[in-house]
Amino acid sequence: MGNVLTFRANFPIMESPPKKKMNKGEASTSGTDVSAEVIDDSKAFVERFTVLFNSSYFSDIKLRVGDQMYYGHKFMLASASKVFGAMFGESPAWEESRQEEITLVEEEACQAVFYDFLRYFYSASIDMTTDKALPLMFLADKYNVQSLRNACVDYMMKHIEELPDKNKTLTWYHYSKMTGPERLRESCKNFIVSNFSVVLDAPDWPEMESEELADFIAMSELCVESEVKLWEKVEQWIMSENNQEFRRENVELILPLLRFSKMTPTELLSLESSELVEQFSDILKPKLAAAYRLHSLASNGICLPTEQVPYRNYTASVYGLRFPFELKSYASIPKIESRICLPCQVPYLPCLDPDTCKTSHVAHFQVNFYPKGHFSTISLYGNFMGRQNDHVTLKVVRHNARVVDTANPGGAVIKDYPTMLVEVTLQLYSKKKALRYVGLTVTKQHLFTSRNPDMLVENVLDLTKLSAEDSPFIVEGSLSGAVFIKVQAVGDHLLEMPVDAATQQR
CATH class of the missing domain: 1.25.40.420 (Serine Threonine Protein Phosphatase 5, Tetratricopeptide repeat)
Structure with missing residues (x-):
């Protein structure tokens, strides 16, 4: 090697200008131009690229999808998709990098929305519908367009609650189980379970x-x-x-x-x-x-523990399990007047025939729901509020009523209710356009005995979600819903089971 000369440049160190002495109360303008403002030309910037969509102008790739052919621009496609970036790169593993026209094999549903998918690369916008959302998400996953995938998920999350003719929740649930995300899967599942009558009439029901x-x-x-x-x-x-x-x-x-x-x-x-x-x-x-x-x-009043079958949340009146309620003018009603009281008579033997289902097969419960926070009252020269908090609370009490045991050969005697495993479900309703649906479901199981006749569920939901101006649970000023009381199992054998096993029994 020849001689290497190293040159080192010695730049003079610039001195900072002397700081101006500030007078008391004077604002500093050092480094700030009061006339400065941001000129936002992003709209025109997007429009300049939008006109290139499916245009032969500077096009360097053609995409054939089904019977359609689209003009493309490699730098636009590669900038948003890692798959297209690899496809159009210099790797010898991708033959597409050396071709002027490539064929993309897509499902029929994806072919129908490929125009929208490709346009998204140029315009960063898309006209979304419930029919388009899933095929577009297929394409976003296939070509690794993360921003579009996130947009599809956000759209689905907002459109789970749709009338049956537009409802795609079953299909979205199936796909989210395979690919995620979890928030979409859980939201779809919760809607399906609480609104099964809606999805039963949806067009994708036979394809489940x-x-x-x-x-x-x-x-x-x-x-x-x-x-x-x-x-x-x-x-x-x-x-x-x-x-x-x-x-x-x-x-x-x-x-x-x-x-x-x-x-x-x-x-x-x-x-x-x-x-x-x-x-x-x-x-x-x-x-x-x-x-x-x-x-x-x-x-005949016989209920064998081994043959007890649990109830679902049946809405038909023949079951006697559902107790609806409505609290009008939720925002303006005083807290002390907001308690919802529901006396409930619930069958505890699996008898659905009103002619044979005797009153001795019915248990009496009292449901108290506190949608503006829990409180207790004392009576002294009128009602006064005692202890209180902001916890939206559900309380269920089994009354100490007694039943007649006519099976006793010595004659009728009085005995306590049997031990009961009870499942309590609270539903709050919401409304979207013409669809009235269950927006919240809270379920709790409790083993009711003569010594343990109360069930308390605190913090059913955050009070701020009910009191907010845009609360989904306040429809036309009213809060409405229903409580289901289901006696799922009866008998002293429940006392012999571990607590967790008894409360989890289905």
């Missing part, structure tokens, strides 16, 4: 996956009109063309999860003539026989 349907049918939290209505929809799903090939497998997986004992004897009789029962009598006839037997025993 069998494993997912089985998961939902197994839940006691499911909110439906009645078990026979659920049977009708499940029958429709099984008999649809989509599920024809695996009909027996679906019957074996799903129908045993239906709760036939929660149908009336008349409803059970009508099922015997259904096509499904005739085709799969080996599976269904034993289920119907067991339901008839349970009704027969219950009509």
Whole structure:
């Protein structure tokens, strides 16, 4: 090597200008130009790129999708998509980098929205609908366009609550289970469980996956009109063309999860003539026989612990489980007048026939709901508020009423209510356009005994979510909802179980 000369430049150190001595009360303007302002030309900037969308002007790549061909610009596509960046790079692994036209193989639903997808690269905007959201999310995942994926998720989160003809919650739930995100999956699941009647009428109901349907049918939290209505929809799903090939497998997986004992004897009789029962009598006839037997025993006051079947959140009046309420003028009503009191008479034997269900099979509960915070009152020259807090509270008390034991051979005697495992569900309603739906569901189980007759649920939800001006639970100034009281199991055998096992029993 030759000689290397190193030059070092010695730049003079610039002295800072002398600081101006500030007088008391004088504002400093050092380093600040009071005339400075930001000129925002972002709108025009986006418009300059938008005109390049699907334009041959400076286009260096053509994309063929189905029967359509689009002009593209590699730098625009690669700037937003890592997949396109790798595809158009210099790696020899990608043949597309050396081609002037490439073919992208997409599903039919994705082909229909590819125009919108590609335009997003140039305009950073998109006209979204419930039909477009999932195919666009497919493409965003496939080509790793994270900003569009996030936009699709945000849109879905805001449109879970839609009327059946536009509702896509089942499909979104299925996809989010496979790819996430968790917040979308949980929100879809909560809506489906609490508003199952809405999704039963949605267009994607017949396309629901069998494993997912089985998961939902197994839940006691499911909110439906009645078990026979659920049977009708499940029958429709099984008999649809989509599920024809695996009909027996679906019957074996799903129908045993239906709760036939929660149908009336008349409803059970009508099922015997259904096509499904005739085709799969080996599976269904034993289920119907067991339901008839349970009704027969219950009509005589007999309830065997091994044959107790838990209730769902049935809204039909024949079950006697749902107790609706409405508090008008929520914002203006004083706290001391805001308590909602619901006296509840609940069947504790699985008897749905009003002619045979005797009053001795009914337990008496008192529900107190405090939607403006809990308080207690004392009576001294009128009502005065005692202790109070801002916890939205639900309190359920089983009264100390006694029942007549007519089975005693020595004559009628008085005895306490039996031990009961009770599931209490509070629902608050919301409304979006024409759809009235369950916006909040809170469920709690409690083992009621003669020594433990009270259940208390504090902090049902944050009080600020109810009192906010834009609260989703205040519709036209009123707070409305319902409480479900479900006696899921009866008997002293519950006392012998561990506390956790008893309260988790379904």
